[in-house]
Amino acid sequence: MTTLLGRRTRALAAITVTAGLALVAGCSSDDGGGSGKTTVKGVHLAKAGQLTTCTHLPYPPFQSEVDGKVQGFDVALIDLVAKDLGVEQEILDTPFENFKTGAFLNSGECDLAAAGMTITDERKKNVDFSAPYFEATQAVLVAKDSGIASLADVKAKGKKLGAQAQTTGEDYVKEKGYDPISFESSDAVLNGLRTGQVKAVVIDYPVVQGWLKDKATADKFEVVDNLKTGEEYGFTVKKGNTALRDAIDKALKQAKADGTYKKIYEKWIGPYDASVASPAAS
Numbered sequence: 001m002t003t004l005l006g007r008r009t010r011a012l013a014a015i016t017v018t019a020g021l022a023l024v025a026g027c028s029s030d031d032g033g034g035s036g037k038t039t040v041k042g043v044h045l046a047k048a049g050q051l052t053t054c055t056h057l058p059y060p061p062f063q064s065e066v067d068g069k070v071q072g073f074d075v076a077l078i079d080l081v082a083k084d085l086g087v088e089q090e091i092l093d094t095p096f097e098n099f100k101t102g103a104f105l106n107s108g109e110c111d112l113a114a115a116g117m118t119i120t121d122e123r124k125k126n127v128d129f130s131a132p133y134f135e136a137t138q139a140v141l142v143a144k145d146s147g148i149a150s151l152a153d154v155k156a157k158g159k160k161l162g163a164q165a166q167t168t169g170e171d172y173v174k175e176k177g178y179d180p181i182s183f184e185s186s187d188a189v190l191n192g193l194r195t196g197q198v199k200a201v202v203i204d205y206p207v208v209q210g211w212l213k214d215k216a217t218a219d220k221f222e223v224v225d226n227l228k229t230g231e232e233y234g235f236t237v238k239k240g241n242t243a244l245r246d247a248i249d250k251a252l253k254q255a256k257a258d259g260t261y262k263k264i265y266e267k268w269i270g271p272y273d274a275s276v277a278s279p280a281a282s
Contacts, residue, residue, distance in 0.1 A: 040085045040086060040087060041084075041085055041086075041247070042243045043085060043111075043243045043244050043247050044111075044241070044243065044244070045085075045087065045111055046108050046109065046110060046111050047090070049087055049088065050082075050087050050088050050089070050090045051078070051081060051082040051085060051087050051088070051089050051090070051111055051112070052089075052090050052092060052109070052110045052111045052112075053075075053078050053089055053090065053091050053092065053110060053111070053112055053113070053114050054092050054094045054098070054099070054104045054105070054109070054110035054112070054113040054114075054115070055070070055074070055075075055091055055092070055093060055094070055113065055114055055115045056093065056094060056095065056096040056099070056115050056185070057070065057093045057185075058185060058186060058187050059072075059115060059116050059185075059186050059207065060072060060186070060207065060210040060211075061073050061206060061207070061209070061210040061268040061269055062074040062075075062114075062115070062116040062206070062207075062268075063075050063091070063114065063115070063116075070091045072268055073134075073206075073264060073265070073268035073269060074114040074115070074116060074235075075089070075091065075114070076264045076267075076268065077114075077133065077235075077251070077252065077255065077261075077264060078112070078114050078235070078248075080251040080252075080254075080255055080260065081247055081248050081251040084247065084250070084251050085247065092104070092109065092110055094110075096115065096164075096165070096166045096167070097165075097166050099113050099115055099117055099123075099127075099236065100122075100123055100126065100166065101126050102126040102127040102236065102238060102239065105127060105236065105237060105238040105241075106238060111237070111244060112235055112236060112237050112244060112248065113127070113235065113236045113237075114235050116134075116136070116204060116206075116207075116233055117233060117234065117235075117236065118136065118167075118168040118231040118232065118233060118234075119132060119231075119232050119233070119234040120168065123236075126239065127236040127237065127238065127239060128236065128237050128238070128239055128240065128241060128242075128245050129234035129235070129236055129245075130234045130235040130236070130237070130245055130248040130249055130252065131234065131248075131249045131252060131253075132232035132233065132234055133233055133234065133235070133252050134206075134232070134233040135230075135231065135232050135233075136204045136205060136206060136229075136231045136232075136233060137204075137205045137226050137227060137228045137229065137231070138168075138169045138172060138202050138203065138204060138205065138226070138227040138229055138231075139202070139203065139204070139205040139207075139208040139223045139225070139226055139227070140154070140200055140201070140202055140223065140224050140225035140226075140227070141193065141200065141201050141203070141208050141211075141221050141222070141223055141224075142193075142199060142200045142201075142221065142222065142224050143193070143199070143220060143221055143222075144220060144221065144222050146159075146199055146200070148199060148200055148224060149224050150224055150225045151173070151176075151200075151202070151225045151227065153224075154178070154199070154200045155177070155178060159198075159199035159200060160181060160197070160198040160199055160200075161173060161178050161179075161180045161181070161198060161199075161200050161201070161202065162180055162181045162182075162183055162189055162192045162193060162197070162198035162200070162201040162202075163180040163181075163182060163183070163189065163201065163202045163203065164182070164183055164184075164185065164186055164188075164189050164203055165182035165183060165184055167203070167204075168229070168231055169202045169203050169204060170182060170202075172202070172227065172229055173202050180198075180202070181197065181198050186203060186207050189201050189203055190211055190217075193221065194220075200224075202227070204231075205223075205226060206269055208223060209269065209270055235248050
């Protein structure tokens, strides 16, 4: 079960975690009981009885609202960590820029961040990353009648390019000399393409895969370029929080060994690709 606490202008339903959370086995108070914070199996938790995850919605297939609750690839993987700790996962929707600074981790509002986030040296200055759990490429999506056949075509034909703000996709095209229009969320990126505000967009390929599962979208748009940038996704924790980082790595390793990761991957991403699923070993 996951709990969603909305922090954006649109209303997001809160699902209350109830039965038995105060009686989690193996929990011990580390502050005299004053704030309700606990340590479970050596892992300090921001809130008693729950593993609080910061994310940024929507970002399918990694995290988005499905049937009234937050679900997705990242959500399912962190549920495994929560299960190992004997607690529930609660998801907090926050601005994406906070993931670069680790603000919500440092303030104690969240235990970890899961947002389809690329591991970079710049981000490592502010947060600690788990082991890589997914390799992502950037896709260029256009309307089928656009006449655009590649990323280079966008510049050659003077077309407007869109990207999600504060992402490695945006950084990548800027480094290549493009001046993309920035959108606040992945949904806004797709809407910008649909409405003609931009003629092409660059965004993580798994996100595009999710979009193209919708027949209406697949009938109108197509991928014309796939940019292999060597990006690897990782979950983040506060600098120095080795106990939680180790717990995440342990859960990921076990899930890959027993086939759970493969099942989750096939449910949310598509046909299993071992080289993408285990970038550190490929």
